[in-house]
Amino acid sequence: MTKLNSKIPKGALKDKWTNYKDHQNLVNPTNKRKIDIIVVGTGLAGASAAASLGELGFNVKNFCYQDSPRRAHSIAAQGGINAAKNYPNDGDSVYRLFYDTIKGGDYRAREGNVYRLAEVSNSIIDQGVAQGIPFAREYGGLLDNRSFGGAQVSRTFYARGQTGQQLLLGAYGALNRQISKGTVKMYTRTELMDIVIIEGKARGIVTRNLVTGKVESHFGHAVVLATGGYGNVFFLSTNAMGSNGSAAWKAYKKGAFFGNPCYVQIHPTCIPVHGEFQSKLTLMSESLRNDGRIWVPAKKEDAQAIREGKKRPEDLKDEERDFYLERRYPAFGNLVPRDVASRAAKERCDAGFGVETGQAVYLDFKDAIARLGKSVIEERYGNLFQMYEKITDENPYETPMKIYPAIHYTMGGTWVDYELMTSVPGLFSIGEANFSDHGANRLGASALMQGLADGYFVLPYTIQNYLSDQHSVKRMNEDLPEFKKSEEEINNLIDKLMGIKGNRSVDSLHKELGHIMWDYVGMARNEKGLKTAIEKIKELKVEFWKNLRIPGDKNGINLELEKAIRLADFIELGDLMARDALLREESCGGHFREEHQTPEGEALRNDDKFMHASVWEYKGENEEPEMHKETLDYEEIEVKARNYK
């Protein structure tokens, strides 16, 4: 067997988490004060973990690269958060949420982790309400729910189209309370550069102060990464401009295994690309698919006429429109999971039915407005419609929105066990940064759920099982050779980057990486393309180290240097993603290999060969990484072909 031990507790699925909590080791209150925990990142996972650990009495050091913890990109999540409350009385349960999540992930996630996620989901809603999050309510004063993709129940709680913002501000409030009490020390505009390992355990981090440029060390008895996903490998994505994969990549290079790097979520409803200067893509919430209908012209001539500006979408009658999701998937219709909806849009556009540049489909509210009235639509989606209009200069109340899939989320990430600990003792990974709960595709409104589940209700328990014998370990001095060596390596890296003095900006190189990734490691992948990608990335890496230009100097604020450090890691991460995608000779969830599809174009899994997580181990610079398999055992769920028809 391999080095992987997922540490799933024994017993029936329903009892695992309770049993774990009943028997785990804890740290007593006086000893908690003697323990330092580093939390990197202040999104939903990081802020909720830092606040909860501070409340318990640990000394927490919390880091973010932004100017305030409130800016973390969880803030941008729009549509909602899932929980198994069953308030609408429509048949929901913890089991059903668990089942939908496993199925939505195309049977590529661990049962134990996902069941626990569903189990703690309800507590998150309770916590949010207690914090004063203004969730949407019915006239009777109770909470309202909406539907999201991949489910036949309404289990999504929301705060207009700003659910992520409100949940993050709730966690940020809890974090602020701990900062004021002194249990959490906050380091803003500070970016992780390295993880320091002493005698086999994670004991701290090296950071760069983004204002002064100073490279510094911080000790912790344990280190928690809550650093989000790596979607910006593609340059264009719905991630924030600063979102990056460097913490996960540094962890990988220090021995933390990387799980399923090729699993990337492509969100079906984003505002289409307008040109080469485009810096990022904007999501239009999945919640819009509750009331919006997705279509393209049924006839190619009409699509062409619209592209040429000779016809308007409003001119086409219903029978001249192809509501392709409703046609192909009558049971789920417009609410199929994201991977299915994205591929269906690509299929229609590739076949010549796309509008605008040819890379866009319609999301139309005409019928919903006729059925419910404009004011109801405005109340539900007003801020999204306004956002759309500001970007495109078109009024979606009058003409259908144009949308196209875009990179949104990474299901892959740092490999963790049931305790959310990586393969490096004392190094934990939570939220989008880890690989654990979403398999090959994440359902809508489940990212917020997972981030907060990890931060509020899972990590504060499991980390104690690790820390219970650590209180006798004295706080270490940051002058130890391990810290100094790491600082020196980072300073050398920075000097090397600054010293290239070539003729290409960071962005020009990043865009090139983005094109390679989108063309060959994007929505549809094949063997030839993936091999091409690996070659092209190798060439790009040479070009980066030969021709990069960073103006200014390393002291003080240097945004180009920040971007260059991140891009160096993205290039290497891109290579691993392509390798992982090449090895996984099946289609599952967000990973679609063109060689493996049904005659109808649906994803074709190969459970005999690929019912495992692909877990990568770093073997050194210019060495081939080694892939370990974590076999997925389904005890509870019967594995089937995913069917949304």
Place this chain on the structure above:
Amino acid sequence: MANINIKLKVWRQKDSQSKGQFEAYEVKQISTESSFLEMMDVLNEQLINDGNQPISFDHDCREGICGMCGLYINGRAHGPDLDVTTCQLHMRKFKDNDSITIEPWRAGGFPVIKDLMVDRSAFDKILQAGGFISVNTGGVPDANAIPISKDDAEEAMDAASCIGCGACVATCKNSSAMLFVSAKVSQLALLPQGRIEASRRAKNMLSAMDDLGFGNCTNTGACEVECPKGISVAHIARLNREFLVANLKD
């Protein structure tokens, strides 16, 4: 869709200790479909290619929600469009050969740290003084245990939409942070969970605001006009009410 040429005057400042000055630039053939910050990206690419220092400015989500961006454009916080952040401003709001002046937020509470970047950590400090409900993780009642009227929840949500960008402070002639403080105080005062600490919260946050160098409110209402999220000055009235109650209790 069209391309336009723009003349820019941009505030450049090496660091918080240095004196700054305006520098003139030109950008050509900018698509009107581009966002304002994409125009800045193009300018920076041009500066880098010419061997010059790119302009530093804060930005992150580029979809109007993180609150990190904030430029003072032609004398207006977040520029000429209404209800948008700087990152949501698009070049179609400008004409060919327009001149645009770009400055950082100017306020005592927000010192400039480089070019167009300012230090807004004072906002975090104000919220640390009480911008929360004092509950720990776990042990809270069921989410539906406390019914809240839809109207109150909606009004609380209006206030909670604040993104902490600082446009209200930048646009206020007194550099007051009253709209920012009132948004949080009002959101939590409207909800039964938050009422318990409402007056204490108002008092502590206002005291922090004063200590951090923000000015007083003289009811000009400029903050409401420039707020990218349309937060109403009515919340300031609620803040004043809570503050008054707190003082009566003392």
